[in-house]
Amino acid sequence: MSVFYDPAVALLDHVNISNGYNTVGTFRFTTATCFLSKPIPTEGTWREETTDKNTFLRISAKPTANFKGQAVITYNRLNLGDYLHFRPEATLPAHAPETVHDLIPNFLFYFGIYLREDEVHDDPLSLVEGAGDVTIRMKEDALIFYGEITIPVIPGGANINILATKKELDGLNYPVDNPLTEVSALLYCYPLDLSEHRDSILPIEEGIISDTDATTLADIIKLVDIATNKDSWNSDPEALTWSLQGATVIHNGLNNISMPTNQKYKYVMALDLREGVTMPSGRFYLHYNDPFDPDAVDQ
Numbered sequence: 001m002s003v004f005y006d007p008a009v010a011l012l013d014h015v016n017i018s019n020g021y022n023t024v025g026t027f028r029f030t031t032a033t034c035f036l037s038k039p040i041p042t043e044g045t046w047r048e049e050t051t052d053k054n055t056f057l058r059i060s061a062k063p064t065a066n067f068k069g070q071a072v073i074t075y076n077r078l079n080l081g082d083y084l085h086f087r088p089e090a091t092l093p094a095h096a097p098e099t100v101h102d103l104i105p106n107f108l109f110y111f112g113i114y115l116r117e118d119e120v121h122d123d124p125l126s127l128v129e130g131a132g133d134v135t136i137r138m139k140e141d142a143l144i145f146y147g148e149i150t151i152p153v154i155p156g157g158a159n160i161n162i163l164a165t166k167k168e169l170d171g172l173n174y175p176v177d178n179p180l181t182e183v184s185a186l187l188y189c190y191p192l193d194l195s196e197h198r199d200s201i202l203p204i205e206e207g208i209i210s211d212t213d214a215t216t217l218a219d220i221i222k223l224v225d226i227a228t229n230k231d232s233w234n235s236d237p238e239a240l241t242w243s244l245q246g247a248t249v250i251h252n253g254l255n256n257i258s259m260p261t262n263q264k265y266k267y268v269m270a271l272d273l274r275e276g277v278t279m280p281s282g283r284f285y286l287h288y289n290d291p292f293d294p295d296a297v298d299q
Contacts (some may be wrong), residue, residue: 004113008036008141012015015073032064038141039077047074080138081147083111093157099124101135106157130155184282190262194288201269201288206249211235214244246274261285
Protein backbone atom coordinates (compact mmCIF):
# COMPACT_ATOMS: atom_id res chain seq x y z
CA MET A 1 0.00 0.00 0.00
CA SER A 2 1.24 3.52 -0.71
CA VAL A 3 1.90 6.02 2.05
CA PHE A 4 -1.20 7.93 0.94
CA TYR A 5 -3.99 5.97 -0.72
CA ASP A 6 -7.51 6.70 -2.02
CA PRO A 7 -8.49 9.99 -0.31
CA ALA A 8 -12.04 8.96 0.67
CA VAL A 9 -10.87 5.64 2.11
CA ALA A 10 -7.95 7.31 3.89
CA LEU A 11 -10.17 9.96 5.47
CA LEU A 12 -12.76 7.45 6.69
CA ASP A 13 -9.97 5.23 8.04
CA HIS A 14 -8.78 8.25 10.03
CA VAL A 15 -12.32 8.73 11.40
CA ASN A 16 -12.46 5.05 12.36
CA ILE A 17 -9.10 5.14 14.13
CA SER A 18 -9.98 8.37 15.95
CA ASN A 19 -13.22 6.80 17.22
CA GLY A 20 -11.79 3.42 18.14
CA TYR A 21 -13.32 1.56 15.19
CA ASN A 22 -10.00 0.31 13.92
CA THR A 23 -10.31 -3.41 14.59
CA VAL A 24 -11.13 -5.69 11.68
CA GLY A 25 -14.59 -7.16 12.11
CA THR A 26 -15.96 -4.32 14.25
CA PHE A 27 -18.15 -1.44 13.17
CA ARG A 28 -16.46 0.80 10.60
CA PHE A 29 -17.32 3.79 8.41
CA THR A 30 -16.64 2.96 4.75
CA THR A 31 -17.26 4.42 1.32
CA ALA A 32 -20.00 1.80 0.92
CA THR A 33 -21.96 3.20 3.85
CA CYS A 34 -21.08 6.92 3.89
CA PHE A 35 -21.36 10.01 1.71
CA LEU A 36 -18.63 12.64 2.03
CA SER A 37 -19.41 16.24 1.20
CA LYS A 38 -16.90 18.52 -0.46
CA PRO A 39 -14.29 19.76 2.03
CA ILE A 40 -14.48 23.41 3.03
CA PRO A 41 -11.61 25.48 4.48
CA THR A 42 -12.38 26.63 8.01
CA GLU A 43 -10.67 29.94 7.30
CA GLY A 44 -13.25 32.67 6.87
CA THR A 45 -16.06 30.67 8.52
CA TRP A 46 -17.37 30.74 12.08
CA ARG A 47 -15.63 27.42 12.69
CA GLU A 48 -12.28 29.20 12.47
CA GLU A 49 -12.85 30.42 16.04
CA THR A 50 -13.69 26.95 17.35
CA THR A 51 -10.96 24.69 15.93
CA ASP A 52 -7.30 24.69 14.98
CA LYS A 53 -8.04 22.43 11.99
CA ASN A 54 -7.98 23.84 8.48
CA THR A 55 -10.86 21.86 6.90
CA PHE A 56 -14.33 20.55 7.66
CA LEU A 57 -16.85 18.37 5.83
CA ARG A 58 -20.05 16.46 6.44
CA ILE A 59 -20.33 12.66 6.64
CA SER A 60 -23.80 11.29 5.87
CA ALA A 61 -25.16 7.79 6.12
CA LYS A 62 -26.20 6.12 2.89
CA PRO A 63 -29.73 4.66 2.77
CA THR A 64 -28.33 1.12 2.84
CA ALA A 65 -26.17 1.72 5.94
CA ASN A 66 -27.10 0.14 9.29
CA PHE A 67 -26.87 3.58 10.89
CA LYS A 68 -28.37 6.97 10.03
CA GLY A 69 -27.85 10.70 10.28
CA GLN A 70 -24.86 12.89 9.59
CA ALA A 71 -21.97 14.57 11.34
CA VAL A 72 -19.51 17.37 10.66
CA ILE A 73 -15.85 16.57 11.21
CA THR A 74 -12.86 18.86 11.19
CA TYR A 75 -9.38 17.81 10.18
CA ASN A 76 -6.15 19.10 8.66
CA ARG A 77 -5.67 18.72 4.94
CA LEU A 78 -2.04 18.39 3.88
CA ASN A 79 -0.19 20.93 1.80
CA LEU A 80 1.10 19.00 -1.22
CA GLY A 81 4.07 21.32 -1.45
CA ASP A 82 5.27 20.19 1.99
CA TYR A 83 6.47 16.96 0.37
CA LEU A 84 9.59 18.82 -0.74
CA HIS A 85 10.57 19.25 2.92
CA PHE A 86 11.01 15.48 3.07
CA ARG A 87 12.64 15.09 -0.34
CA PRO A 88 14.06 18.45 -1.39
CA GLU A 89 15.98 16.96 -4.32
CA ALA A 90 13.03 14.95 -5.66
CA THR A 91 12.63 14.50 -9.40
CA LEU A 92 9.80 12.70 -11.18
CA PRO A 93 10.72 10.34 -14.06
CA ALA A 94 7.97 10.14 -16.69
CA HIS A 95 7.64 8.77 -20.20
CA ALA A 96 6.40 11.33 -22.77
CA PRO A 97 3.72 12.99 -20.58
CA GLU A 98 1.48 15.55 -22.26
CA THR A 99 -0.64 16.76 -19.34
CA VAL A 100 -0.42 16.68 -15.54
CA HIS A 101 -2.81 13.71 -15.39
CA ASP A 102 -0.20 11.65 -17.28
CA LEU A 103 2.09 12.13 -14.27
CA ILE A 104 -0.31 10.77 -11.65
CA PRO A 105 0.67 7.05 -11.97
CA ASN A 106 4.36 8.00 -11.69
CA PHE A 107 3.62 10.21 -8.69
CA LEU A 108 2.21 7.17 -6.91
CA PHE A 109 4.99 4.83 -8.03
CA TYR A 110 7.93 7.06 -7.10
CA PHE A 111 6.54 9.05 -4.17
CA GLY A 112 3.88 6.78 -2.67
CA ILE A 113 1.23 9.51 -2.97
CA TYR A 114 -2.17 8.65 -4.46
CA LEU A 115 -3.72 11.52 -6.39
CA ARG A 116 -7.16 11.22 -7.95
CA GLU A 117 -7.56 12.69 -11.41
CA ASP A 118 -10.80 14.42 -10.42
CA GLU A 119 -8.90 16.26 -7.66
CA VAL A 120 -6.00 17.52 -9.81
CA HIS A 121 -6.01 20.23 -12.47
CA ASP A 122 -5.09 18.64 -15.79
CA ASP A 123 -2.76 21.39 -16.99
CA PRO A 124 -0.83 20.96 -20.27
CA LEU A 125 2.93 20.45 -20.04
CA SER A 126 5.70 22.34 -21.82
CA LEU A 127 8.69 20.03 -21.58
CA VAL A 128 11.87 20.17 -23.66
CA GLU A 129 12.93 16.67 -24.71
CA GLY A 130 10.83 15.28 -21.86
CA ALA A 131 12.37 17.47 -19.14
CA GLY A 132 11.31 20.58 -17.26
CA ASP A 133 9.67 21.91 -14.11
CA VAL A 134 5.99 20.99 -13.69
CA THR A 135 3.48 22.37 -11.20
CA ILE A 136 0.82 19.95 -9.94
CA ARG A 137 -2.17 21.91 -8.60
CA MET A 138 -4.85 20.43 -6.37
CA LYS A 139 -8.48 21.45 -6.84
CA GLU A 140 -10.23 23.27 -4.01
CA ASP A 141 -12.46 20.30 -3.15
CA ALA A 142 -9.66 17.71 -2.87
CA LEU A 143 -10.14 15.64 0.29
CA ILE A 144 -6.58 15.09 1.55
CA PHE A 145 -4.29 17.61 -0.15
CA TYR A 146 -4.45 21.27 -0.97
CA GLY A 147 -2.04 23.66 -2.66
CA GLU A 148 0.51 22.73 -5.28
CA ILE A 149 3.97 21.33 -5.80
CA THR A 150 6.53 22.25 -8.45
CA ILE A 151 8.86 19.42 -9.27
CA PRO A 152 11.40 18.65 -12.02
CA VAL A 153 10.24 16.02 -14.51
CA ILE A 154 12.89 13.97 -16.30
CA PRO A 155 12.62 11.36 -19.09
CA GLY A 156 12.09 7.77 -17.97
CA GLY A 157 9.77 5.88 -15.70
CA ALA A 158 7.71 4.36 -18.49
CA ASN A 159 5.04 2.02 -17.16
CA ILE A 160 5.59 -1.43 -18.64
CA ASN A 161 1.83 -1.76 -19.14
CA ILE A 162 2.04 1.20 -21.51
CA LEU A 163 5.11 0.01 -23.40
CA ALA A 164 3.99 -3.64 -23.65
CA THR A 165 0.59 -3.05 -25.23
CA LYS A 166 0.46 -6.59 -26.64
CA LYS A 167 0.64 -9.03 -23.76
CA GLU A 168 -0.67 -12.17 -25.48
CA LEU A 169 2.31 -13.25 -27.52
CA ASP A 170 2.29 -15.48 -30.56
CA GLY A 171 4.87 -17.62 -28.83
CA LEU A 172 8.55 -18.27 -29.22
CA ASN A 173 9.19 -19.87 -32.59
CA TYR A 174 11.43 -22.73 -33.57
CA PRO A 175 13.54 -22.11 -36.69
CA VAL A 176 11.01 -24.25 -38.59
CA ASP A 177 7.24 -24.15 -38.76
CA ASN A 178 6.77 -27.67 -37.41
CA PRO A 179 9.63 -29.02 -35.26
CA LEU A 180 8.01 -32.46 -35.11
CA THR A 181 8.21 -33.08 -38.86
CA GLU A 182 10.81 -30.65 -40.22
CA VAL A 183 14.60 -30.36 -39.99
CA SER A 184 15.94 -26.86 -39.34
CA ALA A 185 18.74 -25.99 -41.76
CA LEU A 186 19.90 -23.29 -39.35
CA LEU A 187 20.38 -25.66 -36.41
CA TYR A 188 21.46 -28.64 -38.49
CA CYS A 189 24.38 -26.81 -40.09
CA TYR A 190 25.42 -24.69 -37.10
CA PRO A 191 28.10 -27.13 -35.83
CA LEU A 192 29.50 -28.11 -39.25
CA ASP A 193 33.11 -26.97 -39.78
CA LEU A 194 33.96 -26.69 -43.48
CA SER A 195 37.35 -25.01 -42.93
CA GLU A 196 39.37 -27.79 -44.64
CA HIS A 197 37.45 -27.01 -47.84
CA ARG A 198 37.81 -23.21 -47.73
CA ASP A 199 39.55 -23.02 -51.12
CA SER A 200 36.63 -24.81 -52.78
CA ILE A 201 33.87 -22.85 -51.02
CA LEU A 202 35.15 -19.26 -50.97
CA PRO A 203 35.13 -18.80 -54.79
CA ILE A 204 31.43 -19.71 -55.07
CA GLU A 205 29.65 -16.52 -56.10
CA GLU A 206 26.38 -15.12 -54.85
CA GLY A 207 23.29 -15.91 -56.90
CA ILE A 208 21.87 -19.19 -58.19
CA ILE A 209 24.52 -21.82 -57.65
CA SER A 210 25.91 -23.66 -60.69
CA ASP A 211 25.32 -27.37 -61.09
CA THR A 212 29.05 -28.00 -60.63
CA ASP A 213 29.24 -25.96 -57.42
CA ALA A 214 26.07 -27.64 -56.15
CA THR A 215 27.69 -31.05 -56.58
CA THR A 216 30.96 -29.87 -55.02
CA LEU A 217 29.18 -28.37 -52.02
CA ALA A 218 26.99 -31.44 -51.49
CA ASP A 219 30.06 -33.69 -51.51
CA ILE A 220 31.89 -31.40 -49.04
CA ILE A 221 28.96 -31.36 -46.60
CA LYS A 222 28.77 -35.16 -46.75
CA LEU A 223 32.41 -35.32 -45.65
CA VAL A 224 31.92 -33.15 -42.54
CA ASP A 225 28.34 -34.08 -41.61
CA ILE A 226 28.20 -36.68 -38.86
CA ALA A 227 24.42 -36.83 -38.50
CA THR A 228 22.19 -39.61 -39.78
CA ASN A 229 21.22 -37.56 -42.84
CA LYS A 230 24.77 -36.99 -44.06
CA ASP A 231 24.33 -39.26 -47.07
CA SER A 232 21.12 -37.47 -48.07
CA TRP A 233 22.88 -34.38 -49.44
CA ASN A 234 22.68 -34.25 -53.22
CA SER A 235 22.53 -32.05 -56.31
CA ASP A 236 19.70 -33.92 -58.02
CA PRO A 237 17.33 -31.50 -59.87
CA GLU A 238 14.47 -33.91 -59.26
CA ALA A 239 15.04 -34.38 -55.53
CA LEU A 240 12.75 -32.48 -53.17
CA THR A 241 14.84 -33.05 -50.05
CA TRP A 242 18.49 -32.31 -49.24
CA SER A 243 19.15 -31.08 -52.78
CA LEU A 244 21.48 -28.12 -53.39
CA GLN A 245 20.74 -27.94 -57.10
CA GLY A 246 19.28 -24.52 -57.98
CA ALA A 247 19.94 -23.09 -54.51
CA THR A 248 20.54 -19.34 -54.18
CA VAL A 249 23.69 -18.12 -52.45
CA ILE A 250 22.66 -15.05 -50.43
CA HIS A 251 26.10 -14.35 -48.98
CA ASN A 252 29.52 -15.93 -49.17
CA GLY A 253 32.33 -14.15 -47.41
CA LEU A 254 33.21 -12.66 -44.06
CA ASN A 255 31.00 -13.55 -41.10
CA ASN A 256 29.24 -10.73 -39.21
CA ILE A 257 27.03 -10.35 -36.15
CA SER A 258 23.96 -9.35 -38.18
CA MET A 259 23.45 -13.03 -39.08
CA PRO A 260 22.48 -15.90 -36.74
CA THR A 261 25.86 -17.50 -37.22
CA ASN A 262 28.62 -19.11 -35.20
CA GLN A 263 30.96 -16.22 -34.49
CA LYS A 264 34.05 -18.38 -34.04
CA TYR A 265 34.23 -18.74 -37.82
CA LYS A 266 35.72 -16.12 -40.13
CA TYR A 267 33.61 -16.97 -43.18
CA VAL A 268 30.02 -17.98 -43.75
CA MET A 269 27.94 -18.99 -46.73
CA ALA A 270 24.22 -18.28 -46.51
CA LEU A 271 21.98 -19.94 -49.04
CA ASP A 272 18.34 -20.79 -49.67
CA LEU A 273 17.30 -24.05 -51.30
CA ARG A 274 15.29 -23.80 -54.49
CA GLU A 275 11.52 -23.57 -54.32
CA GLY A 276 9.94 -26.96 -53.80
CA VAL A 277 12.76 -28.45 -51.72
CA THR A 278 11.08 -29.04 -48.39
CA MET A 279 13.87 -30.42 -46.21
CA PRO A 280 15.92 -29.16 -44.51
CA SER A 281 13.76 -26.11 -43.90
CA GLY A 282 14.90 -22.50 -43.78
CA ARG A 283 18.12 -20.71 -44.66
CA PHE A 284 21.50 -22.46 -44.46
CA TYR A 285 24.57 -20.94 -42.84
CA LEU A 286 27.72 -22.90 -43.63
CA HIS A 287 30.79 -21.91 -41.59
CA TYR A 288 34.47 -22.11 -42.38
CA ASN A 289 37.83 -20.58 -41.45
CA ASP A 290 41.16 -20.16 -43.20
CA PRO A 291 43.36 -23.26 -43.09
CA PHE A 292 45.41 -23.30 -39.91
CA ASP A 293 48.77 -21.59 -40.28
CA PRO A 294 50.99 -21.80 -37.16
CA ASP A 295 52.91 -18.73 -38.31
CA ALA A 296 49.84 -16.55 -38.83
CA VAL A 297 48.73 -14.18 -36.08
CA ASP A 298 45.20 -13.43 -37.34
CA GLN A 299 43.23 -16.53 -38.17
